[in-house]
Amino acid sequence: MSGDDRQNEEDRQRKLAREHKERQVKRAADQTSKGRRNTFLGAGVAVVVVAGGIFAATTMVNKEPGEATAQSTPSASASITPPATPSPTKTGPVTCTYKRDKSLPHKFVGLPGKKPDMKLKKMTVATNRGSFTVDLMTDAAPCAVNSMRFLAKKKFYDDMKCHRLVTPDVAGVHMLQCGDPQAKADGKNPTDGQGTAGYVYGDENAGIPLGKGVVFMTQPSEAAGRNNSQFAVSLSDENLQVGAGYSVIGTVGEGMDMLLGLATSGQDLLLNNADITGDGGTTAPKKPVIIKEITFS
Numbered sequence: 001m002s003g004d005d006r007q008n009e010e011d012r013q014r015k016l017a018r019e020h021k022e023r024q025v026k027r028a029a030d031q032t033s034k035g036r037r038n039t040f041l042g043a044g045v046a047v048v049v050v051a052g053g054i055f056a057a058t059t060m061v062n063k064e065p066g067e068a069t070a071q072s073t074p075s076a077s078a079s080i081t082p083p084a085t086p087s088p089t090k091t092g093p094v095t096c097t098y099k100r101d102k103s104l105p106h107k108f109v110g111l112p113g114k115k116p117d118m119k120l121k122k123m124t125v126a127t128n129r130g131s132f133t134v135d136l137m138t139d140a141a142p143c144a145v146n147s148m149r150f151l152a153k154k155k156f157y158d159d160m161k162c163h164r165l166v167t168p169d170v171a172g173v174h175m176l177q178c179g180d181p182q183a184k185a186d187g188k189n190p191t192d193g194q195g196t197a198g199y200v201y202g203d204e205n206a207g208i209p210l211g212k213g214v215v216f217m218t219q220p221s222e223a224a225g226r227n228n229s230q231f232a233v234s235l236s237d238e239n240l241q242v243g244a245g246y247s248v249i250g251t252v253g254e255g256m257d258m259l260l261g262l263a264t265s266g267q268d269l270l271l272n273n274a275d276i277t278g279d280g281g282t283t284a285p286k287k288p289v290i291i292k293e294i295t296f297s
Contacts, residue, residue: 101196116145118139209244
């Protein structure tokens with residue numbers, strides 16, 4: 001082999017090695033980002049990347065509950081971190097599209113109407129543990145609000161058990177998750193977190209970080225635009241690490257103290273202090289959180 005040939009071969013090998021390293025770095029970054037979102041969303045079995053599990057396939061592909069382990073103690077004040085990103089406002093007539101989806105366990109009560117009520121300002125969630133209100137961002141998330149109101153009017157949420165309550169020491173995030181009509185919330189049911197209302201719809205208002213008090217629709221990391229009946233309340237700024245990307249419908253107006261008290265150490269221990277993908281319902285609250293009724297005004 002001539003000197004020029006050897007030089008060309010060495011250059012080629014260096015180029016291949018560089019490209020290989022670049023692919024490894026990108027893959028590692030993708031996995032880190034994916035892990036954060038997967039950690040956030042919790043139990044369930046990823047069946048297909050469609051609706052449900054939290055919502056759709058409720059989820060997640062990583063096997064570890066997450067790296068964040070530091071205990072975060074709720075502050076005495078119930079102040080809510082305001083969204084860091086202004087919510088965009090829909091302009092002109094709004095038409096919502098909802099698509100039937102039968103791929104996961106569901107309770108179908110029909111499809112919401114296409115024309116949302118843009119005047120809705122507040123959602124009140126009454127539970128057996130107390131009530132909380134949500135100041136709605138209807139202008140920015142009209143179809144998500146329209147879907148929840150439709151389901152509420154159909155009594156879809158009545159007597160429904162919230163299936164997931166996690167704290168930072170358990171899962172690296174702090175949230176209450178509800179909206180699975182099939183959930184038993186007994187710490188044993190392997191399909192908790194997969195149930196839906198039998199339809200899906202697109203993302204809205206997804207640029208807001210998930211700080212304390214933010215209420216949002218839930219879906220797995222690789223199922224953008226597959227919102228359904230499941231929603232969650234962020235109970236800590238610990239969740240800001242997750243970033244944005246979920247359809248935010250509003251922020252808690254009243255009742256934050258009650259929500260923070262649901263998983264206070266020594267008062268309401270979780271059924272299982274592990275948040276393991278594929279082990280549905282392991283983080284259901286020991287003292288049930290049951291939605292009695294959701295109303296809008």
